[in-house]
Amino acid sequence: MSKLTPPHIAGNEDIALELCALSRTFRLNRGLFKSPAEIRAVDNVSLRIRRGETLGLVGESGCGKSTLAKMLLGLLPPTTGNVLIEGREVDAADRRKLSARIQPIFQDPWSSLNPRRTVSDVVEVALRLHHIGTPDERKKQVREMLDLVGMPSRTHSQYPGQLSGGQRQRVAIARALILRPEILICDEPTSALDVSVQAQILNLLLALKQEFSLTYLFISHNLSVVEHLVDHVAVMRKGQIVEQGTREQIFSQPQHPYTRALLASVMTPEPGLGIPEIEGIDG
Numbered sequence: 044m045s046k047l048t049p050p051h052i053a054g055n056e057d058i059a060l061e062l063c064a065l066s067r068t069f070r071l072n073r074g075l076f077k078s079p080a081e082i083r084a085v086d087n088v089s090l091r092i093r094r095g096e097t098l099g100l101v102g103e104s105g106c107g108k109s110t111l112a113k114m115l116l117g118l119l120p121p122t123t124g125n126v127l128i129e130g131r132e133v134d135a136a137d138r139r140k141l142s143a144r145i146q147p148i149f150q151d152p153w154s155s156l157n158p159r160r161t162v163s164d165v166v167e168v169a170l171r172l173h174h175i176g177t178p179d180e181r182k183k184q185v186r187e188m189l190d191l192v193g194m195p196s197r198t199h200s201q202y203p204g205q206l207s208g209g210q211r212q213r214v215a216i217a218r219a220l221i222l223r224p225e226i227l228i229c230d231e232p233t234s235a236l237d238v239s240v241q242a243q244i245l246n247l248l249l250a251l252k253q254e255f256s257l258t259y260l261f262i263s264h265n266l267s268v269v270e271h272l273v274d275h276v277a278v279m280r281k282g283q284i285v286e287q288g289t290r291e292q293i294f295s296q297p298q299h300p301y302t303r304a305l306l307a308s309v310m311t312p313e314p315g316l317g318i319p320e321i322e323g324i325d326g
């Protein structure tokens with residue numbers, strides 16, 4: 044693996060991804076006799092991620108994390124606000140270019156892989172779609188990438204249904220990285236995996252970040268998952284960022300009651316108890 048110089052963080056030129064006052068509203072039809080309701084899933088979110096940095100975006104289910112991710116990936120248009128990649132605004136016309144530079148890793152590798160394609164084919168298709176390389180060059184690149192993410196050669200001709208959950212996620216990671224993106228949006232990438240496999244995938248993501256000088260947005264409902272991975276943390280609640288800071292600030296000196304509640308829920312001995320109600324969170 045090649046050596047990586049740590050990212051030099053100075054001015055705006057080192058901002059890989061910037062979200063400016065990003066909002067997304069959904070209209071809910073409540074039936075014939077009621078006026079439609081609106082859900083502000085993402086509410087005026089501004090964030091910056093420096094090149095080479097990992098930002099953890101945490102918050103409980105339904106707070107708007109996936110909606111935010113979809114807007115970054117160009118899968119959903121914002122209602123208002125915009126997304127800048129390396130200082131340049133990204134619009135619909137940039138979609139194709141954007142898709143190569145920002146790649147997603149989703150929670151459920153099972154549903155994101157085509158069950159009728161072999162492992163090699165799943166990864167190669169990304170190159171074909173972007174007209175990259177000759178067939179022989181593509182095969183070589185795919186083989187090397189699959190080796191890099193820890194897929195044994197015998198699995199390259201298998202189908203997703205023949206793989207374990209961890210292996211499927213490795214294939215999804217290979218497919219994302221084959222386009223050599225600069226930014227990975229990891230939306231709960233280990234939540235669907237057995238606990239024993241989660242650490243392996245997190246370690247793989249850490250190693251690949253070094254190998255390819257990647258910038259990560261790492262989305263999770265679980266603060267303990269992001270603790271060893273992130274440089275900065277943004278805490279999201281009801282569509283808004285209620286607190287952001289360095290990993291040390293968030294884990295050692297959380298300021299917002301909701302952040303403290305999230306941390307307390309991670310410490311809860313019984314899993315699944317959820318986030319404790321704390322008076323005054325809503326002001």
Ligand SMILES: Nc1ncnc2c1ncn2[C@@H]1O[C@H](COP(=O)(O)OP(=O)(O)OP(=O)(O)O)[C@@H](O)[C@H]1O
Nearest residue numbers: 069070082084103104105106107108109110111264
């Ligand atoms: N297409 C949609 N139409 C209507 N409402 C939506 C749509 N997508 C999301 N929402 C609503 O927006 C809010 C935020 O949802 P979102 O999936 O972004 O949250 P999340 O934090 O990613 O939750 P989870 O971790 O459970 O996926 C929720 O109230 C959700 O019901």
